[in-house]
Amino acid sequence: MWKFASCDGCQLSLLDCEDELLDVAGEIEIAHFLEASSAVVRGPYDVSLVEGSVTTPHDAQRILEVRRSSRVLITIGACATAGGIQALRNLIDVEDFTRAVYATPAYVSTLATSTPISDHVHVDFELHGCPINKAQLLELLSAFLNDRRPAIASASVCMECKRRGNVCVLVAHGTPCLGPVTHAGCGAICPAYDRGCYGCYGPMETPNTASLTGWLAGHGMAERDLVRVYRTFNANAPAFREQSAALEEDAG
Ligand code: SF4
Ligand code: SF4
Numbered sequence: 001m002w003k004f005a006s007c008d009g010c011q012l013s014l015l016d017c018e019d020e021l022l023d024v025a026g027e028i029e030i031a032h033f034l035e036a037s038s039a040v041v042r043g044p045y046d047v048s049l050v051e052g053s054v055t056t057p058h059d060a061q062r063i064l065e066v067r068r069s070s071r072v073l074i075t076i077g078a079c080a081t082a083g084g085i086q087a088l089r090n091l092i093d094v095e096d097f098t099r100a101v102y103a104t105p106a107y108v109s110t111l112a113t114s115t116p117i118s119d120h121v122h123v124d125f126e127l128h129g130c131p132i133n134k135a136q137l138l139e140l141l142s143a144f145l146n147d148r149r150p151a152i153a154s155a156s157v158c159m160e161c162k163r164r165g166n167v168c169v170l171v172a173h174g175t176p177c178l179g180p181v182t183h184a185g186c187g188a189i190c191p192a193y194d195r196g197c198y199g200c201y202g203p204m205e206t207p208n209t210a211s212l213t214g215w216l217a218g219h220g221m222a223e224r225d226l227v228r229v230y231r232t233f234n235a236n237a238p239a240f241r242e243q244s245a246a247l248e249e250d251a252g
């Protein structure tokens with residue numbers, strides 16, 4: 001388990017597998033997981049789970065070393081798969097942020113952008129979510145151990161909503177919901193509690209963001225809010241990034 005720029009929530013998903021953790025530890029030798037143990041086994045490794053995005057020159061080098069020492073490399077979470085909330089820096093001058101946050105910004109060594117791991121090295125599988133779903137992580141590990149494809153759907157949150165029997169908040173109440181363009185995996189938690197989805201799992205495989213944007217605009221969402229809707233945890237995921245940029249361009 002490797003950490004880059006992130007909040008550690010996705011790594012915690014593995015420790016959060018309370019009922020299954022001993023079984024996992026029985027099947028897998030956990031060689032490098034600093035959040036769980038300071039004991040480190042030297043590589044090479046069969047499988048690396050990578051959390052976080054690349055935001056520093058040091059990390060841009062470190063991910064190359066992780067790739068070299070890993071037979072299979074899997075990225076977990078919105079930071080590793082899309083750049084995370086910290087990719088909002090990509091839209092402005094990063095020095096505006098460092099000046100606002102740090103008393104002595106000259107001591108901060110950072111890149112101008114936050115980028116997903118796949119921008120730097122080959123990635124074998126991406127697991128989406130902010131944070132990831134622990135059941136999907138277990139499925140991924142099980143698939144790896146049994147040399148099969150992981151049963152992880154690439155459909156939208158709407159599909160999970162239907163399976164769960166949720167009332168559609170978008171249709172029934174006009175509540176803005178990104179479910180139609182968002183990757184499945186959470187089990188449609190937010191609509192189950194009468195809230196719209198805000199896209200924390202990132203874009204699904206074939207998202208029609210233009211159509212959803214038109215629907216939201218037709219129901220009164222202001223252009224400024226539409227831009228912001230796509231600029232959260234997955235602002236740098238291509239489908240969300242391009243849609244928000246198109247909206248900004250239209251607004252002039
Ligand atoms: S509530 Fe949202 S996710 Fe659920 S079916 Fe409606 S649009 Fe799709
Ligand atoms: S419904 Fe949307 S915002 Fe809520 S957990 Fe699922 S993907 Fe994230």
